[in-house]
Amino acid sequence: MINRVVLVGRLTKDVEVRKTQSGLSVASFTVAVDRRFSRSQDPQSGNNQQTADFINCVAWRQSADFLGSYARKGAMVGVEGRIQTRSYDDQTGNRRYVTEVVCDNVSLLESKSQSQQRAQGGYQDNFQQPSYSQPSQPAGSNSASGSSDDFGAGSLDISSDDLPF
Numbered sequence: 001m002i003n004r005v006v007l008v009g010r011l012t013k014d015v016e017v018r019k020t021q022s023g024l025s026v027a028s029f030t031v032a033v034d035r036r037f038s039r040s041q042d043p044q045s046g047n048n049q050q051t052a053d054f055i056n057c058v059a060w061r062q063s064a065d066f067l068g069s070y071a072r073k074g075a076m077v078g079v080e081g082r083i084q085t086r087s088y089d090d091q092t093g094n095r096r097y098v099t100e101v102v103c104d105n106v107s108l109l110e111s112k113s114q115s116q117q118r119a120q121g122g123y124q125d126n127f128q129q130p131s132y133s134q135p136s137q138p139a140g141s142n143s144a145s146g147s148s149d150d151f152g153a154g155s156l157d158i159s160s161d162d163l164p165f
Contacts (some may be wrong), residue, residue, distance in 0.1 A: 006056055007079040007102050008109065009033035017068035027064035029071075031055045031079060057081070059103040067106060078107040 011029040017027045032052045057079055059067055071077060083104040090096050 003082045005081055007031050007033050011073055011075050013073045015067040015071050017064050020030050025064035027059045027067045054099040058100050059106055062107050076109040078109050079103050080105040
């Protein structure tokens with residue numbers, strides 16, 4: 001069984017970062033992802049419409065702090081993670097279900113200057129910013145896989161001093 005999600009889209013609002021009782025950072029945010037669909041049975045007809053899906057996401061620890069410091073409403077982000085469903089009882093005692101993407105890796109996909117140009121209505125080109133990856137193994141677990149990710153590349157540890165913006 002595989003539960004992997006990859007999203008590229010824009011933040012619908014500034015990222016909310018909170019602390020748990022034990023002091024862990026957790027960020028909640030929503031990514032608007034474009035989706036094209038065809039009104040006719042023939043996808044080649046040129047009758048394609050575009051809409052957006054709004055996907056709730058959660059990032060923990062350093063990823064949450066990274067997003068809270070650098071990501072703003074409208075920023076293009078790449079998210080890799082897994083879908084998780086949880087439930088809770090609201091104030092009236094009704095059971096509520098939440099489906100969200102729990103992020104393993106979050107990337108800012110445009111530079112600060114591109115983000116400012118977009119906000120002012122200017123031109124943007126494609127430029128990929130560094131990302132921050134959560135460790136794939138829980139703390140204290142032993143793994144023989146080393147520090148490489150699923151694609152054979154090593155993980156990228158960055159500090160705010162390394163960021164160009």
